[in-house]
Amino acid sequence: MRFLLSIPGYTRTIPMGRFVEKALQELGHEVVVFNYERNSQLERAREKMGFKRFLKYKNRQLLELVEATKPDVFFTLYGKNHDADTVRELKRRGLPTICWWLDDPISLAHKYIEPSLYDFFFSNSRGTAAVYRHYEVKEPHYLPVGIDPAIHRPVEGAEQLYDIVFAGDWHPTRERVLLELTRHHRLTIIGPWKRRIPEDSPLRPFFLQVGYFTPTEMALLFNQARIVLNVHQWYQRWSYGINPRLFEASGCRAFQISDAKEEIPALYTPNEEIVLYEDARQLSELCTHYLARPEERARIAEQAYARTLREHTYQHRMQELLRVCGLDG
The missing domain is CATH 3.40.50.2000 (Glycogen Phosphorylase B;)
Structure with missing residues (x-):
């Protein structure tokens, strides 16, 4: 056809x-x-x-x-x-x-x-x-x-260099959530935020790349993350709708924490293949918990990766x- x-x-x-x-x-x-x-x-x-x-x-x-x-x-x-x-x-x-x-x-x-x-x-x-x-x-x-398994994939030999990684476009909601999280954790951020945040923003030191990134660059960074953080642009506005990062991070066999959306439980089993938060105020505690438990992160990430290849x-x-x-x- x-x-x-x-x-x-x-x-x-x-x-x-x-x-x-x-x-x-x-x-x-x-x-x-x-x-x-x-x-x-x-x-x-x-x-x-x-x-x-x-x-x-x-x-x-x-x-x-x-x-x-x-x-x-x-x-x-x-x-x-x-x-x-x-x-x-x-x-x-x-x-x-x-x-x-x-x-x-x-x-x-x-x-x-x-x-x-x-x-x-x-x-x-x-x-x-x-x-x-x-x-x-x-x-x-x-x-x-x-995902495209040729792009969103585990990278052989990649070391987990970064505690918490966020990749995505600027949005005021995302800016607010990430600013709050930097009070307790060190983040690594990539995305086209350069013209959106002031020069003296407390977030600037956490940017690995202030600009557009390729799918390959994103996949490598996800492989280097202990935690991939997903914050949908519509967090706290709509309880439904899912973004590409949900699948792309899991395709890289990365451990992911995401804001909850109605569609997610049918795609990934919460606490077995992904960790979800209803309120961003939970994030600091969740990150502290999972950063201290590499084996638990690896188990959840592996199960999400297998599910992604089977279905997504x-x-x-x-x-x-x-x-x-x-x-x-």
Whole structure:
């Protein structure tokens, strides 16, 4: 089966598109990729044309690519670059249309696209299904992200150099949680926070890298961590919705402490494959407890790693997506 896969050019720390393309190929499908990478020529064109004209230009390019490559299926991540007329035209040409939205619950799809236009709409959050039904999506499907075992993996010979590692974008909630934790523990942080925190922020000494990081850089750091700390951007705002770090840390066989989300117990067994906190005020005590117990950390991390390889790779996700869409036959 030939997929036309549309990938946004703006994802940096979470380049799921590459993983989706690879997983589909590993399952035996042909993948034609549209809008694959950021590049200077594309950025200059957008600046010169203006955003609206640029999007029309990109959608014309997409339809030209459809004509040239004759795909069997159109599959987009996010779908922000494709207007309603383009999606309707793809459907008119007989292509099943699939959208996988990956910003829930913090940024809902209906603010940017018409999710009901797609034949199949998937979200990374189980808790947003009612919202999408309200916006006339007949059957919103829950599909979390996963790992690429070639990237998110244990690194042979890596030493645990850092007590507590956090990798991710800036958010005021994350800043507050990490600031409180530095009162009792030494952290190691990577992420694009440079323009978000003041020069004299108490967090600055804890940054190993103040900027965007690659999946490989993140995976190495997770291998070097005694504890990987996960703080969802929507901590204390929504009780549902899960981010990529949940799986990526476990894929690196790292011990992880995460804020609790409704979806997690079905993915990882609490206290056996992951440790959860309801309130960040528990974090200092939890970190002290597990830093003193390397064997317990190793046992939990090993069990999470085994579960991840069994159930949470991008191949698993694409198999489920194909099954739901009736394309696995």
